[in-house]
Amino acid sequence: MEHVNHIISNKKYLDLRFALVRQIREFFWAAGFVEVDAPTILRLPGQEPYLAPMRVDFHDENRTEFIGYLHTSPEYAMKKMLAAGYEKIFYLGKCFRDQESFGGTHNPEFTMIEWYRAGTDFYALMDDTENLVKKLVENLRMSEWVKELQESLENVWRNLGGNWQRLHMREAWSKYAGVNLDEYLTTEKMFELCVKKGYKPTEGESFDDLFYRIFLNEIEPKLGQEIPTILHHYPTQMAALSRVSPIDPLYAERFEVYAQGVELANAFSELTDGVEQKKRLEEERELRHELGSAVYDVDKEFIEAVSIMPKSAGIALGVDRLIMALLGCKNIDNVLTLPASKLFKE
Amino acid sequence: MSDTSAIRKGAVIRHQNDLYVVTFFQFVNPGKGSAFTKTKMKSLSSGKTMDITYKSSESVDVVQVDYINMQYLYKNGLFYSFMNKDTYETVDVNESVVGDDAKYLKEGLEVIMATYEGNPVAMQLPKKIQYKVVEAPPAVRGDSTSGNVTKEAIMDNGLAVQVPIFIKPDEEILVNTETGDYGGRAGE
Numbered sequence: 001m002e003h004v005n006h007i008i009s010n011k012k013y014l015d016l017r018f019a020l021v022r023q024i025r026e027f028f029w030a031a032g033f034v035e036v037d038a039p040t041i042l043r044l045p046g047q048e049p050y051l052a053p054m055r056v057d058f059h060d061e062n063r064t065e066f067i068g069y070l071h072t073s074p075e076y077a078m079k080k081m082l083a084a085g086y087e088k089i090f091y092l093g094k095c096f097r098d099q100e101s102f103g104g105t106h107n108p109e110f111t112m113i114e115w116y117r118a119g120t121d122f123y124a125l126m127d128d129t130e131n132l133v134k135k136l137v138e139n140l141r142m143s144e145w146v147k148e149l150q151e152s153l154e155n156v157w158r159n160l161g162g163n164w165q166r167l168h169m170r171e172a173w174s175k176y177a178g179v180n181l182d183e184y185l186t187t188e189k190m191f192e193l194c195v196k197k198g199y200k201p202t203e204g205e206s207f208d209d210l211f212y213r214i215f216l217n218e219i220e221p222k223l224g225q226e227i228p229t230i231l232h233h234y235p236t237q238m239a240a241l242s243r244v245s246p247i248d249p250l251y252a253e254r255f256e257v258y259a260q261g262v263e264l265a266n267a268f269s270e271l272t273d274g275v276e277q278k279k280r281l282e283e284e285r286e287l288r289h290e291l292g293s294a295v296y297d298v299d300k301e302f303i304e305a306v307s308i309m310p311k312s313a314g315i316a317l318g319v320d321r322l323i324m325a326l327l328g329c330k331n332i333d334n335v336l337t338l339p340a341s342k343l344f345k346e
Numbered sequence: 347m348s349d350t351s352a353i354r355k356g357a358v359i360r361h362q363n364d365l366y367v368v369t370f371f372q373f374v375n376p377g378k379g380s381a382f383t384k385t386k387m388k389s390l391s392s393g394k395t396m397d398i399t400y401k402s403s404e405s406v407d408v409v410q411v412d413y414i415n416m417q418y419l420y421k422n423g424l425f426y427s428f429m430n431k432d433t434y435e436t437v438d439v440n441e442s443v444v445g446d447d448a449k450y451l452k453e454g455l456e457v458i459m460a461t462y463e464g465n466p467v468a469m470q471l472p473k474k475i476q477y478k479v480v481e482a483p484p485a486v487r488g489d490s491t492s493g494n495v496t497k498e499a500i501m502d503n504g505l506a507v508q509v510p511i512f513i514k515p516d517e518e519i520l521v522n523t524e525t526g527d528y529g530g531r532a533g534e
Binding site for chain 1: 531
């Protein structure tokens with residue numbers, strides 16, 4: 001009865017989860033977005049150096065074997081749709097990531113909403129995110145059957161439904177780490193800063209790794225605690241699939257959303273330069289190789305799509321985590337019908 | 347030296363010339379950057395808690411501790427008294443070692459105590475503990491239609507647990523000590 005017991009114990013959260021998922025869809029439909037579909041089994045998965053896609057072996061009717069990977073996000077398919085002329089689209093569904101914890105803030109399969117707007121930059125997505133969360137808080141307050149949770153969650157809802165702050169990465173470093181980040185945007189300088197601050201980096205560490213040593217210990221723990229925070233403009237070394245800021249070339253147009261102590265979303269003004277995209281993916285492929293992770297060929301179809309897609313902005317938001325934040329849950333398992341910890345570890 | 351996968355609740359770690367016991371840890375992988383493990387650790391010398399974040403590839407100095415089976419006896423002022431099951435000695439364990447898990451203790455409960463140089467530093471509870479329900483209000487008509495499928499029940503040691511509405515006083519139930527949730531009827 002483990003499975004039924006889990007559902008009974010968490011029913012109050014699950015009921016709200018199902019209602020919230022429906023309200024998220026309604027929010028985007030009302031804003032004129034089209035809900036789209038994306039394949040979950042891909043031949044060529046994303047190249048993010050620190051993500052591990054799950055491998056799937058399957059066969060056609062002649063028993064010819066194919067090797068695929070469950071998507072870690074619907075990004076490639078959605079950008080191909082933008083290239084084909086779609087303008088405001090969202091995907092709300094399952095994504096999969098291997099080698100992550102069962103419970104806490106991760107589950108091997110999780111629900112993500114990813115949305116794109118053609119013709120805009122990432123500022124429009126900041127507004128979308130803030131408006132979405134505020135709308136969900138408003139709905140929860142009006143809902144009849146959350147009375148039981150209402151009292152204990154009042155502070156959480158006041159926080160999420162109140163003012164949000166938008167913080168430039170440079171300001172975050174000056175506020176919490178006491179340094180002018182502009183002066184440390186090379187691997188050598190960042191290494192020196194780590195040493196000066198008492199960290200013990202090893203020779204040959206990448207800029208990202210050095211950056212995160214300081215960021216994770218001095219800055220990230222303070223984000224989204226008192227007030228939901230949109231942290232924007234990442235150093236260009238960490239641009240991933242975002243474009244470099246046209247007015248401030250040290251930084252790329254990427255933001256993350258922190259609320260209730262967790263990272264909820266990651267957004268970009270999308271890179272639309274196929275040549276640059278190919279170069280970055282090849283670098284990431286190289287890094288995967290160095291890290292001993294599985295390597296995949298660069299998806300040529302994706303590069304071609306990026307080359308012709310319009311100026312766009314896109315964001316991926318963890319739906320389970322958003323629900324956890326709204327319902328004051330500390331463990332993702334509480335908002336999942338049957339989490340991997342119950343299915344595989346008991 | 348170990349890697350971050352050795353970080354566990356109750357593990358003892360040497361960090362900047364002090365020993366810390368891990369009281370909380372969480373794996374985080376932001377996807378666009380390298381994975382890390384967030385920890386809360388309590389200094390064994392000062393009792394102060396601090397937040398330390400390790401990158402996944404980082405090496406961690408995990409100190410060897412001994413694990414001793416102990417049985418809970420009673421609360422003794424600021425201490426919790428346990429019996430060492432190997433030597434039958436009574437061991438007084440500081441409140442700070444037991445922490446929030448004190449609410450799960452009941453006479454006779456067997457736990458695993460991590461000790462360093464003979465001193466208890468962390469307590470590990472069984473994953474599930476059996477309790478007798480002493481108070482469970484009868485289900486109210488209409489509960490299940492308004493979405494309520496659980497109610498609060500009180501266990502024989504005073505612990506309050508959300509249980510399904512069909513649970514009655516005097517039943518024996520299991521409680522999951524990681525989540526505090528109802529874990530089924532005993533013997534099911």
